[in-house]
Amino acid sequence: MSPVPRGALIVVEGLDRAGKSTQCEKLCRWLEQEGRRVKHMRFPNRSTPIGKSIDSYLRGETQQEDHVIHLLFSANRWEAAPQIIEHIRSGTTVVIDRYYYSGAVYSAAKKNPNLTLEWAIQPEIGLPKPDLCIFLDISSTDAAARSGFGGERYETSEMQKRVRNLFQELLQKPQNKEMVAVNAGDSMEEVHETMRRLGNKLFEGEGLSKPLKSFDY
Numbered sequence: 001m002s003p004v005p006r007g008a009l010i011v012v013e014g015l016d017r018a019g020k021s022t023q024c025e026k027l028c029r030w031l032e033q034e035g036r037r038v039k040h041m042r043f044p045n046r047s048t049p050i051g052k053s054i055d056s057y058l059r060g061e062t063q064q065e066d067h068v069i070h071l072l073f074s075a076n077r078w079e080a081a082p083q084i085i086e087h088i089r090s091g092t093t094v095v096i097d098r099y100y101y102s103g104a105v106y107s108a109a110k111k112n113p114n115l116t117l118e119w120a121i122q123p124e125i126g127l128p129k130p131d132l133c134i135f136l137d138i139s140s141t142d143a144a145a146r147s148g149f150g151g152e153r154y155e156t157s158e159m160q161k162r163v164r165n166l167f168q169e170l171l172q173k174p175q176n177k178e179m180v181a182v183n184a185g186d187s188m189e190e191v192h193e194t195m196r197r198l199g200n201k202l203f204e205g206e207g208l209s210k211p212l213k214s215f216d217y
């Protein structure tokens with residue numbers, strides 16, 4: 001009996017208002033129509049005890065030292081890692097809205113001199129590494145044309161600008177070859193079509209015949 005082919009790990013990243021939630025939803029529906037089993041996850045997962053403290057921090061109800069909240073975001077991924085690995089092993093494709101890329105760039109964008117991108121990426125080493133990370137890239141002009149920010153921490157144009165630059169920095173790094181930028185200023189359908197094309201390329205390629213990797217930096 002041949003073993004079940006593993007699922008793919010697909011991450012969708014981007015600034016607030018880039019359209020991640022909508023695109024993840026559409027990607028999952030398409031994968032299901034293609035006959036694949038799919039699990040849709042998102043980080044932060046606000047439902048766990050760690051996620052609840054992240055949630056109250058983001059809403060501005062509590063304060064956290066920058067390194068502490070950074071490590072809580074990371075812990076929120078680590079607590080889900082066994083589930084992710086198990087889904088992939090059993091043949092389910094996992095689509096995640098934000099992952100360690102957001103983890104690194106949002107913290108590094110705070111300009112805390114002791115919290116560089118290099119430092120921020122360290123606690124993520126060893127997490128399941130995505131086969132594909134789609135970075136929904138939106139210019140500040142396009143972003144400004146979309147509806148206003150919500151009331152959460154980090155939702156200021158100054159912060160988002162720094163976040164975008166840091167995402168670009170991650171895209172350039174040779175260890176992040178799975179990252180692909182997609183113009184999120186295109187229409188919802190155009191973006192979805194590009195993402196389907198990237199999905200097809202992933203499923204037709206050799207990558208998924210190899211075991212899921214761990215993130216190394």
Ligand code: NYM
Binds near residue numbers: 073099100102103153
């Ligand atoms: N965020 C998200 C981080 O600062 N670090 C992380 O590790 C993750 C996963 O949380 N502004 C930030 C980015 C967002 C905020 O995410 C909430 P969302 O997807 O808007 O609920």
Ligand code: MG
Binds near residue numbers: 016017
């Ligand atoms: Mg948001």
